[in-house]
Amino acid sequence: MVNTVQIKIDGGDEVGGLVALHDWLRGEAELAGFVKLGRRAAGAEELGGVLDVVTVAVGSGGVAAVLAQSLPTWIRSRRPAVKVTITSPNGRTLELEAAEAADAERLIMDLLRQVDDGA
Template sequence: MSLSPAEEPPLRISVDDRPDDLRSLADWLRREDQLRGRVSFRPAARPGDGEMGGVVDVLSVAFGAGGAGAVLAGTLSTWLASRRADLKVTVTARDGAKVELDARRVRDVAEVLRELERLAHGPDQPE
C-alpha cells in the first residue's frame, strides 16, 4: 500500500538491513525537544508467501518551521559518529531526492547539515 503524495512525510530515513540501528536512531531523535512527536517508526510491509523483495523499515520525520531540520541533521550526525559498525543511512525527501550517508565517511558535519536542509526544504525553497 503506497501513500498519496499529500500523506508522505517530508523525510523518510532508512538504515540498510539494520532494524536495531533504526530503532536506536528513532530513540535519539525522539529525545530532541524540537523533534518530539514528529518521528514515527514505520515497519515495512512484509512480502507475502512466494513473493520476493527487500524489507526496509523506515522512520518518518515531519517538521515545520523553527529549525527542526538543523536539529535533525545535527542529531543524525552525532548518532552516526557514535556507531561502531559500518552502516549506510538513506534520507529520502517527499519528492524522491535522496542523501546517502556512510557511517565510515561522516567527517564533515556541516556538509551533512547542508544536504539535509536541502532535502527538508526542497530545491526551490530558501533555507
Template sequence: MSEGERELWLRVSGSEDELRSLRDWLRHEDGLRGRVRAFQSPLAPGEMGGALDALAVAVGSGGMGAVLANCLSTWIGQRRSDMRITVSTRDGRTVEVDAKGVDPQALARDIERLLNSDETEGNPQ
C-alpha cells in the first residue's frame, strides 16, 4: 500500500464461495487491479488450507471509493437477496450493505465517509 492510501476490509455473509466470487470480480475491475488482497484463517490441525475470511482493498484519492462502491453495487445486485457485505476500516468503523435494494450512490457516500474520516483522524481542526 502506498502513502495516502487507506485499506478497507470487506466481509460477506454466507459461504466462502461468495467472498471468492467478490475477490475475482474486484480483481477484474481496471481501477482496482492489484489493490485486492485475500486473507485466510490460520490452518487448524488436520486442515489442508485455511478458510478465506476477508478481502483488503487499498483505496486512495481520485474517486477510488466510488469505483469500489460501483463494483460492490453491481456484484451485490447479481447475488441472492439475503446477503450482507460489511465494509470496515482498521479502527473498526463499518458500513453494512444489504443486498436488497442497494443504492450505489448511498454506498459511494458511505465509503467516502469512511475514507475521509480516516484521513482526518488525529488532525485538529
C-alpha cells in the first residue's frame, strides 16, 4: 500500500522553498517518481492556485528511508532557517527545524512506521 506524506514549509520564501525541496528530493534517484508539488485552490482574488505542499508517495521500495535520510540534510542547508511540517496520511504531524535535524531521520521513520502499523 502506498501512502502520501505532505511536507509544508514555514519561514523564508515558502514557495521558493517548496520548489527547492521538490527539486532536492527529485534529485534522489529513489524518490524521483514519488515527489510532486501540490497547490491549494485559488482564492477569489487569485488567478491560480498557490504552491503550498510537497507530497511524497511512501510505503514501498525504501522510499520512506530515503526521505528520512535526505530531508534532514535539506533542512540544515536552508538559510534563513525554515520549519518543516510533515503530515502523515493518518493526520499525525511532525515539525522539524535545523536544531532538530540531528534526530530528524529517526523522528521521520517513527512517524512513517505509525502509518505502516495503522496507528
